[in-house]
Amino acid sequence: MKPKVFITRPIPDAVVETIKETCEVDMWHTSAILPPIAEKIGALDGLITYGHELVTEEMMDTAPNLKVIAVVGVGYDHVDADAAKARGIAVGNTPGVLNGTTADMTFALLFAVARNIIPANQHVQSKQWTYYDPNILWGYDIHHATLGIVGMGRIGYEVAKRALGFDMRVLYYKRNRREDWEAELGVEYTPLDRLLEESDFVTLHVPLTPETHHLIGERELERMKSTAILVNIARGPVVDSKALYEALKAGKIAGAALDVTHPEPISTDDPLLTLDNVLIAPHVGSATIQTRTRMATMAAENLLAGLKGEPLPYSAFAD
Ligand code: NAP
Numbered sequence: 001m002k003p004k005v006f007i008t009r010p011i012p013d014a015v016v017e018t019i020k021e022t023c024e025v026d027m028w029h030t031s032a033i034l035p036p037i038a039e040k041i042g043a044l045d046g047l048i049t050y051g052h053e054l055v056t057e058e059m060m061d062t063a064p065n066l067k068v069i070a071v072v073g074v075g076y077d078h079v080d081a082d083a084a085k086a087r088g089i090a091v092g093n094t095p096g097v098l099n100g101t102t103a104d105m106t107f108a109l110l111f112a113v114a115r116n117i118i119p120a121n122q123h124v125q126s127k128q129w130t131y132y133d134p135n136i137l138w139g140y141d142i143h144h145a146t147l148g149i150v151g152m153g154r155i156g157y158e159v160a161k162r163a164l165g166f167d168m169r170v171l172y173y174k175r176n177r178r179e180d181w182e183a184e185l186g187v188e189y190t191p192l193d194r195l196l197e198e199s200d201f202v203t204l205h206v207p208l209t210p211e212t213h214h215l216i217g218e219r220e221l222e223r224m225k226s227t228a229i230l231v232n233i234a235r236g237p238v239v240d241s242k243a244l245y246e247a248l249k250a251g252k253i254a255g256a257a258l259d260v261t262h263p264e265p266i267s268t269d270d271p272l273l274t275l276d277n278v279l280i281a282p283h284v285g286s287a288t289i290q291t292r293t294r295m296a297t298m299a300a301e302n303l304l305a306g307l308k309g310e311p312l313p314y315s316a317f318a319d
Contacts, residue, residue, distance in 0.1 A: 003045035003067075003307045008035040008053055011072065011296040019300050023307065041066065046303045048072060049079065050296070052264065052283075057083035068306020070299040073286070074098060074154075075235060076316050077208040085317060092302025092312040094295040096154060098286035102233060103158035105285045106203050109231050109257035113279050114201070115139040140200065140227060140254065143167050148199030150192065150215070151206030151234065152178070159203055160187050171195045174206075196223040201231065208235035216240065221247040229255045233285045236262030245271045248278055259285045 005019060007027040019025055023046065028035035037053055041063045049055060050072040057080045060066060068090045069079055076093045084091045112118060116137045123129055123137065147163045149156045152172040160181070163170050170187040172178075173195045181187060192215075196202060202224065206212040216230070217240035224230070230253060232239050241262060247253050255277040261270075264283055272278055286292065302312045 004043055004065075005046040005048065005303065005307075006035075006037070006040045006044050007048040007050065008037060009050040011048070011050055011299075012293050015293075015296045015300050019303065022304065038062075046070065046307050048299050048303055050299070052078045055079045055084075060084060060087055060089060067309070068092065068303055068312070070302040070306065070312075071316065072292075072295050072299040075207055077235060079316075081316055090302075090306040090312050091316040092299065092306065092314050093316045094298040094302075094314055096314075097294045097298060098291050099154045099158045101288050101291040102155045102285040103162055105259060105281075106155075106159050106205075106231055106233050107162055109233065109259060109279065109281065110201055110203065110229065111142065113229050113231075113255040113257045113277075114142055118279060119276070140229065142201070145169075145200035146171060146198055148173070148190075148195040148202040149187075150174075150195065150202060150204045151212070152181070152187070153205060155233075156203075156205040157181065157185075159205065160185050171199060192220070193223055196220055197225070199228060200225065201229050203231040204234040204238055206234050206238060208237055213237050214240040216244075218243040218246070221252055224253045226251060226253065228253045229257070231257045231259075233259040236260045236264060241270070241272060244278075245275070248272075248275050255279075257281070259283055 002024040005023045005025050009028055009031045016025060016027060035053060038059050041059050044063055045065050046068045048070045055069055060083055066089050069084060071079060071093045074093050074095045076091060079091055081091050116139045120137050143166045146169045149159055149172040152174050160170050171190045172187050173190060173192045177189045215238050221243055244256060248256060257279045259281045260283050298314055302314055305312050
């Protein structure tokens with residue numbers, strides 16, 4: 001009997017075909033309706049999650065045969081990893097492959113807000129560009145500005161490398177200082193408060209943990225420059241969105257770009273959607289053809305190894 005596997009959203013056909021060689025595959029057909037994981041998990045040997053769907057301890061308790069949960073993505077805060085570990089269920093993720101892609105998107109968001117790209121496009125598309133006006137859509141310089149990287153790990157490192165190409169001064173904050181990166185890139189370690197006070201742009205790259213929940217709240221936003229722009233490409237709950245709304249509305253910071261929100265999707269009546277100094281993307285930080293395909297391939301490699309009882313090539317527990 002082939003092991004039973006559920007994939008929570010469509011992944012590339014070629015990857016599905018590889019899994020089908022040794023497994024009985026059930027793939028949820030759409031991203032528009034949440035996959036019924038709780039209903040299916042009891043019969044599964046392996047699960048691929050591709051959309052941050054919660055996988056809880058209670059679900060695992062109904063799955064005596066479950067050997068592996070393979071996350072398509074690097075953040076695995078939606079899976080109760082401690083409960084999995086306690087039950088001998090392997091958990092894999094896809095670190096590394098999306099570093100450059102997510103760092104590119106960090107800069108895309110930063111540029112879009114700093115240089116008013118969306119309003120500029122709207123100005124033209126709404127046929128308001130009837131004469132050249134040198135006094136509209138002024139933004140903020142990126143070159144020679146100060147960038148503060150909060151949570152400088154794999155993705156933050158790539159962001160720092162890109163920042164150097166724009167002649168930026170780079171500050172970073174994390175729990176463990178990286179003097180080797182300071183020597184290599186010329187980045188400067190600072191406590192979080194100083195980073196917030198001195199940065200023109202603050203980008204967030206921490207994982208979501210109890211410690212980083214609302215890491216950026218009212219107190220932190222108060223410390224930022226009134227001309228500063230915040231980019232959250234980590235996880236929505238890392239920022240207190242109510243405090244962010246108040247800060248943006250009161251002009252305590254100049255703007256924000258969010259690739260992630262809480263909840264996801266953002267509620268249609270979320271007050272953030274009423275502001276014109278915030279840009280929100282639907283969690284597309286790693287969404288390129290090359291990277292999403294590679295992520296699905298890595299998740300399949302994790303799945304197949306876990307089903308055979310072998311160590312996962314990309315284990316979340318190794319972090
Ligand atoms: P990583 O290599 O593990 O880096 C995370 C960094 O955060 C590390 O430098 C870590 O350093 C720091 N950190 C952890 N807890 C912290 C805390 N309490 N205070 C300060 N710093 C802390 O992870 P990554 O691969 O760069 O990914 C980072 C996160 O980005 C993921 O967990 C995921 O949630 C998010 N992400 C989002 C997208 C997207 O599409 N929007 C795509 C990929 C990843 P220390 O341990 O020294 O503190």
